[in-house]
Amino acid sequence: MMGKSWGGFNALQIAARRPEALRAVIAVCGSDDRYADDAHYMGGCLLNENLTWGSVLLTLSGLPPDPAVVGDAWRAIWLERLTRGVFFPEVWLRHQGRDAYWRRGSVCEDFQRIACPVYAIGGWADAYTNAIPRLLSGLRSPRKGLVGPWSHNYPHSGVPGPAIGFLQEARRWWDQWLKGIDTGIMNEPPYRVWMQESVPPRASYAVRPGRWVAEPSWPSPRVTTRRYALNPGGLGETSGPETPLAWRSPAATGLAAGEWCSDGGEGEAPGDQREDDAGSLTFDSEPLAERLEILGAPVVALELAVDRPVAFVVARLSEVFPDGSSSRVTH
Secondary structure (H helix, E strand, C coil): CEEECHHHHHHHHHHHHCCCCCCCEEEECCCCCCCCCCCCEECCEECCHHHHHHHHHHHHHCCCCCHHHHHHHHHHHHHHHHHCCCCHHHHHHCCCCCCHHHHCCCHHHCHHHCCCCEEEEEECCCCCCCHHHHHHHHCCCCEEEEEECCCCCCHHHCCCECCCCHHHHHHHHHHHHHCCCCCCHHHCCCEEEEEECCCCCCCCCCECCEEEEEECCCCCCCCCCCCCEEECCEEECCCCCCCCCCCCCCCCCCHHHCCCCCCCCCCCCCCCCHHHHHCCCCCCCCCCCCCCCCCCCCCCCCCCCCCCCCCCCCCCEEEECCCCCEEEEEC
């Protein structure tokens, strides 16, 4: 079974149900976590995508059936479908916490339910990349992970490039697990990623320069954690005195974020972050003395007090260039 986006979600969810006929899956641009890593409440924060995708889904669910399939009853079926239409954002807003509604479709709740081989694929410009290392770490069945520079697309049409021969890679996977042919795919490193080079901020990229790297496992013994302290004067390798810092960002902060789930279109990537930085509480490091490569999901630990009933916090990691421009690395 193979799918992209919701099809990738479905591949993982069906795998967790263990149907006898399912021998392997390829999940492209899918997530293991329907609540904290999906289009609704990323990290617990309500996304605009909750309304955008919900409106699109409402429209799609109201399309008429094909008369060639259902016959002369197509109009009656269509009207019934329109009568029963659901405004999905309203449903999702009734589930703002991690309740049974979200847990039901989140395979991360119990990775051991999946027994078949899984190939998880995504891109750095996609919204669901974090699921891939979690699947590699949590699954016990045969598994592989692949992350390119791509947005929410299949890798053979991946933007930003370079694209790859995804269909050839998929055939190797299916031959291995459906036909019993030893293609050598399981002898290769289980986790391969496109290590992107530093580039100035732009709202669109045709190609992201970089190189392929591979890890023998995930978590990888070759990746070490580097810790920084959020000191009032900036990022430090050691913590300074504990100091409360008060901040309220302007409501427009975040307009430079780009699309939450980019398809690679013009203007969808996060642009220069300087304007958003100006509306944010920032912590700058000293200029880096040597090359720094990041592989993995950065984590921030905060102690917060708020004077409003509802509030949210967004943390961004950006690279600041000598000319002052700021390029978002992750968030």
